[in-house]
Structure formats: structure tokens, C-alpha cells
Amino acid sequence: MADITLYDLPGCPFCRMVRSKLDELGLEYDTIDVPRSHAARTEVQQVSGQTGVPVITDEAHGVEGMPESSDIIEYLEETYGENGA
Template sequence: MADITLYDLPGCPFCAMVRTKLDDLGLDYDTIEVPRSHRNRTEVQEVSGQTGVPVITDETTGVEGMPESSDIIEYLEETYGDDAA
């Protein structure tokens, strides 16, 4: 089991951008496919407080339920990219 988990919806362009960044950085991650219906997205809601995707968790750094693709991509770059501290 990887430290990073991505809550994902196939066909979601914002999820695809996050998957691409994870792959570009060579990071191992698990994917949890959420239901298409927001009403049935209880697991992602428990993690992030909302039903939108993408959402990630990262056990390495203690991130629990980070939403918004642009925030996730920025976080991944800052944490795991070439210029990461």
C-alpha cells in the first residue's frame, strides 16, 4: 500500500491532471474510484469534508483530504519535485 491515495473519478479531467503529475514525479499511489453520484461519495466526504474530486491523502506528510487539482499539483511539486527541500 502506497503512502499517497488519490480519490479519483474516471473521465474527470482534473483527476487526470493529478494522475499525470503523480506519474511524472514517479510517485507510488493508490487510487480509490469514487461513484459518479455525489450522493454516494461517502468515503471521500469523510476524508475531505466534501464530495468533489480529486482529493489526495499523504501519510508521509500527514495530509488528510486535500481537494482541488491545482492545490494538489502545487503540493506535489513542492513536496516531491526537483526543487523540493
């Protein structure tokens, strides 16, 4: 099990951007596919307090339920990019 978990909706362009950044950085991560219906996204809501995706958790750095693709990408670059890790 990887330290990073991505809550993902297949076909979501914002989720795709986060997956691309994770892959670009060579990071191992687990993916949890969320339902299309916001009302059924109870797991992502418990983790992040909202139902939008993408959301990541990163156990290695104490990140629990970070939303917003731009924030996630910035975090990944700062934490795992050339200047981070």
C-alpha cells in the same frame, strides 16, 4: 500500500491532471474510484469534508483529504519535485 491515495473519478479531467503529475514525478500511489453520484461519495466526504474530486491523502506528510487539482499539483511539485524532495 503507498503513502499517497488519490480519490479519483474515471473520465474526470481534473483527476487526470493529478494522475499525470503523480506519474511525472514517479510517485507510487493508490487509487480509489469514487461513484459518479455525489450523494454516494461518503468515503471521500469523510476524508475531505466535501464530495468533489480529485482528493489526495499523503500519510508520509500528514495530508488528510486535500481537494482541488491545482492545490494538489502545487503540493506535489513543492513536496516531491526537484526542489522539494
